[in-house]
Amino acid sequence: MxxxxxxxxxxxxxxxxxxxxxxxxxxxxxxxxxxxxxxxxxxxxxxxxxxxxxxGLIDCHVHLVYSGHPDPRSTLAKQSPAETTLTALENAQKNLAGGITAVRDCGGKDHLEFAVRDAIGRGIFQGPTIHAAGRMICMTGGHGNSMGRVADGPNEVVKAVREQIHAGCDLVKIMATGGVMTPGVNPEDAHYSAGEMKAGVTEARRFHKRTASHAQGTEGILNAVRAGIHSIEHGIFMTEKCIEEMKEGGVYLVATVSALKNIIANAGNGVPAYAVEKSIRVSEDHQRSVRMFHAAGGKFAMGTDAGTPFNYHGDNALELGHLVDYGLSPSEALVAATAHGADLMGLPDIGxxxxxxxxxxxxxxxxxxxxxxxxxxxxxxxxxxxxxxxxxxxxxxxxxxxxxxx
Ligand SMILES: [Zn+2]
The missing domain is CATH 2.30.40.10 (Urease, subunit C, domain 1)
Known part of the structure; x- marks a missing residue:
């Protein structure tokens, strides 16, 4: 005692x-x-x-297999599965030492991070509580396709969701739009169609899984919300319509302000040029969207996208300061990182x-x-x-x- x-x-x-x-x-x-x-x-x-x-703080958006290197995809491509698994464990422990007692992993590699989650869960290693999505589900050529599960058409999306559930996922991550870290795609563009999103989210919910959608452009945000998503990740190009429908559905915004901030602050330090260009292009809209959602009384859960360039595991709590810079009161930011994080993860015992x-x-x-x-x-x-x-x-x-x- x-x-x-x-x-x-x-x-x-x-x-x-x-x-x-x-x-x-x-x-x-x-x-x-x-x-x-x-x-x-x-x-x-x-x-x-x-x-x-x-x-303890809760980070609802991390990638344990990424370590904040300037080009995380190329670092990962050079690692053996064993190295990647140990990296994920090290990153999980860095989160905990940074005050983060629970994380939601929003996309890993070949389910290697599940082994880390389970070893920590069994008490073999000290670490945060981990909920993991497994492979993010994305369209051919879509954002996340380098390590995600590529699936096209409602039937294949359903199969991809079932694969993650069979492998032992806690949540399903499905990509609604393009993004910053994949070359050749635009954050503004919707990727999955409304029908594909609906099929994937419905299948995940049928098996009582939480769902998160990488959604930056307006059309993709609306597709995800109308499909019944639990959280919008990033939410860069929000409109009044997006906000109204998110509030109606009780959908959380996980803004991950740290991701864009760290890329922009480290332009020239080895971050791929396409990522820097897109981050600069969308960052003002992102701030505007966060402020609008906050002013409208929307629900935030804290997430960082830790593991993306210069966005280090263990420094996650810095996101609290970014949320306050974007209009949340300190108390609201703290609630986003505690009680709201627990609610979004569906873990009533923490937060x-x-x-x-x-x-x-x-x-x-x-x-x-x-x-x-x-x-x-x-x-x-x-x-x-x-x-x-x-x-x-x-x-x-x-x-x-x-x-x-x-
Ligand atoms: Zn992410």
Whole structure:
């Protein structure tokens, strides 16, 4: 049993609790209550004075097989499956050390990342909770075709969805439009037809899988939303119509502001020219769309696209600062990265500080509801707990345990 007391608590739902203690017992949160209720407690206590205890952050859009290299596709092409699997494990652990206690992998390679998810799930390695899509489903020549499952026509899309389910996916990722990181396609263009989207999303939902769609252009966003998608990824060219239909359907926006920002900031550092050109071309529209969706009261879940160029696993929390720059309040950004992330993933046991939830916790300096940098910059993280166990901060995977003990 550990009692956290002395500082603030951010509950994940948007409330800051003052003068409360949080008691964890084993892997879970046993009690959250005013400090007086813990009088006489004699177990281990953590003094959180000057800090805020909050739920561990949830990143709803990462790619564990990518590591943030300037041209991740070419790096991946040179790796053996064994190397890629170990890379995915290292990246998962970097997420956790960066305060990210759960991730949604929105597209991997040959289901290698499933082995990482399962090994962490069985407790062989410490890591975040992972939900994985498996191979992203895309059209011939479409965005993601280098490692996705290419499928054309409703029947083949249905088969591609069934393959991911058979392989053990937690969600299905289906590509509605072109994108930045694939040469020769345009973010503005719809890729799958309305009929193909509907077939794929319906099949995923038939087997109770969540669905996410890479959707940047307006027509593709509408195709995905009308097909019954759970989340729109990126959402660059949003219109009033998109926003109205997303709100009606309760569809989340996972904006991944970090992806474009890091490509643009590193133009000239080896990022393919086509990716830089497209990122610059669409970035203002992206900001406009995020602001519109926020002003209209749309629901955000935080996602980064970690693994794309210079968008490093472990630095995911920086997305919180980008969301605030684009109009969210610090509290709203924190909710997007905690309670909303859990809701989108369909994981009611995480994302909130409440009795009965899993003890996935992040302790940060100061009050992140006043200054988002307290949560966004990992230099301000005091501690991370995964299911009640303290996580070594820094780069755990890079240092052998023997050396660490010396
Ligand atoms: Zn992505």
């Amino acid at each position: 550990i009692l956290f007391k002395g500082g603030w608590v951010f509950d994940g739902g948007g409330q800051r609790l003052d003068g409360h203690g949080v008691l964890i017992e084993g892997t879970g949160i046993a009690k959250v209550a005013p400090l007086g209720e813990f009088d006489g407690f004699e177990g281990e206590a953590v003094d959180t004075a000057g800090a805020t205890l909050m739920p 909130r500080i409440e009795a009965g939830k899993q003890a996935d916790l992040l302790l940060v300096e100061g009050d992140p509801t006043k200054d988002i940098r307290m949560a966004a910059d990992k230099a301000n993280h005091r501690a991370v707990y995964k299911a009640g166990v303290a996580v070594p901060l820094g780069r755990p995977a890079a240092r052998p345990a023997r050396q660490a003990a010396e």
